[in-house]
Amino acid sequence: MNPLLGAEQAVLGSVLLDPEQLLHLSWLAPDHFYRPVHQALFAALRKLRSDGHLALRSEKAVPLSWVTDAVDEASRHVRGLTASYAHTLVAACPRPAHAPVYGRMVLEGAIHRSVSEHAIRLHQSARADALQGEVEGVLHCADVLTGVLSDLAGRWGSEPRPVAPAAPPATAPVAPAPVRSAQVAEDERFLLAVLTDRPRAMDEVVGWLRPVDFADTAHGQLYRCLGALHHRGEPIDRITVLWEAQRRGLLADGTLSGEQLTAICDGVGPGSAEWLGEQVMRSSVTRTAAGSARAIRALAENEALAPGRLINHALHALGPLDDVRARWQSANSRPVASPTVDWSAAGPPTSRVQAALARSTPRPVRAPSERRGSVPVPASARSPSRGHG
Template identity: 80%
Template sequence: MNPLLSAEQAVLGSVLLDPGQLAHLDWLAPDHFYRPVHRALFAALRKLRNDGHPALAAETSVPPLSWVTDAVDEASRRVRGLTASYPHILISSCPRSEHAPVYGRMVLEGAIHRSITEHAIRLHQAARADALQGEVEGALHYADVLTGVLNDLARRWGTEPRPVAPTPPPSTTTVIPLPVRANQVAEDERFLLAVLVERPGAMDEVVGWLRPGDFADPAHGQLYRCLGALHHRGEPIDRITLLWEAQQRGLLADSTLTGDQLTAICDGVGAGSAEWLGEQVIRSSVTRTAATSARAVRSLAENETLAPGRLINHALHALGPLDDVRTRWQTANGRPAPRSPTLALAPNESPPAQVRAALSRSTPRAAPPPSARPGSTPIPTAARPPSRGHN
């Protein structure tokens, strides 16, 4: 038995049994259903309600047959293959129609996981395409789209979108190089390091926005870290001081670097613009980081045990490294980084839409029976907060 399929059938069966349940499902959209026939049926039921169908004004506990037949007719205009018997299967699959908000919450949970997975895949594909073409615009655009989707889903779920690190943290957070243009990226990094060694003052052109983690080759990143340390201390930079700094940091002892590698870089062509080469390095860093963030978000979304609130916040945290490298990329190009879309609230203002979205999926707890012990006082029902069926 598929739990998500059962939840979709149950929420539709609830509305077919009791049209008034639609009033408790305003936060649920047709696109939240996985099966096309379910999307069409829910959209048809919404349309019948908006058109003032007589079933909504009926005083009987059982809706008229026209409510079901009209829903099938309307849905058949949107999707093919819907039979007249299927609504009755939906009705029989609904244990209790008054549980419609809970069934709808399950449908929304599945939609949140599914939507985040789909947008993470698009971000990863855009990052790979940009890496192949030497661009970054596509990856940054889809990163903004994913951020906007996360904020919208947070609003629908009734939670505050904020980056929260998973506990425990992911097993790996390293940036995995994309298997495209790898030779060109490595060549740009070697050229840049050679320029930084041979040209006095070249570090001033890149030190403000280029970081060791932007290098695809970890050894190149460690060499850049050594150059940054020499620059920070105000010491001269040349092949001898770089070799000494690398030795002091243990890079030669732990085989991170070999003397031959260092000699090849220092003997390389040292002519060129450090700023231009640095831009090539950070451009490839943007696409690699975007791909890594996309994989992390997809891994989170595919964890069905992760509650929607935590999933959204963990996904926003996974996009954090991309926001950082994007800001430095914009600095390198002399353009201010655009602000990511967020849900802004005025000071001391409560988010009423989020509160309503959360409470509409909740069921107040019934007051417990009075205790049999003398002198005990039952707690009033109104004093109890509504049960939150989500995180």
């Protein structure tokens, strides 16, 4: 049996056997379940409890109506649920008192699934924006993913902070073919040609454009040479750039060649270095976002990775995108809006965190007088696990 499926069945079975277990599962939501029928049934059980079902006032055995009414309520929202399946769920629960631990297993699966889904959306948005030459969509998806990671960390009860993984994912997805690679390479060559022909144009881009923003490694190294000459206040032309490339060993290791430099510098026409730099930055934003999304998806698909570590490693994978985003906003003279979240204010109440970290030891049940819609009954009259009468 699939462990996640077994955990979902055990949670539902424990609540069907003992409605009091819902008190320990307030932090678990219906959408944390993978199967739609399980989502509908857990939502129905929560609704029956909020409505003050008769089973909550039963002093002895749980009435069979608790099961049948839950199936009837869930059947209004999903097809295929029968009373016989409800009894299958009851049989799948080893011990009703272990419901909080079964719930943690369900939540763990939901965290992996949610992180993977949002990473896929980020990657798709990056590809779409790259085709359109935009960045707004991918930056919005990055903000959504950051918020999701914050919420999941609060539900799991861990401290969200970027932490680098000890080693890259063993089965990282293969990167897809670059989007609009020919146009991006042309923009990069044109920008380098303008900067070589008009050295003063370096002032327009040097504050926010970095070598890593170039898709072509050779172009990035050539821009590094231009930046070094500009920083030292030395003249910039075809010969000085070629000499700087030789001093850095770029000619010896084959990164650059004299023919490549000549091809870039020949035939340059009028152009705006700032506008071309922004085009390169757009490509860098979407390319970096796609790389972060692939890394996060690979982490989420590692079932052996604990949820707390998954969340922290995912936040670390978003770091390069945060850096490119800040420089992109600087290039457009917009105030830098940090995509991070105030971790101290995020997450559910402490009681939910404690419930999420519950172990198999049965928790004390609240006095019946504290439950809404219940009749005061001595706590000793109830058993942690009851059968159906």
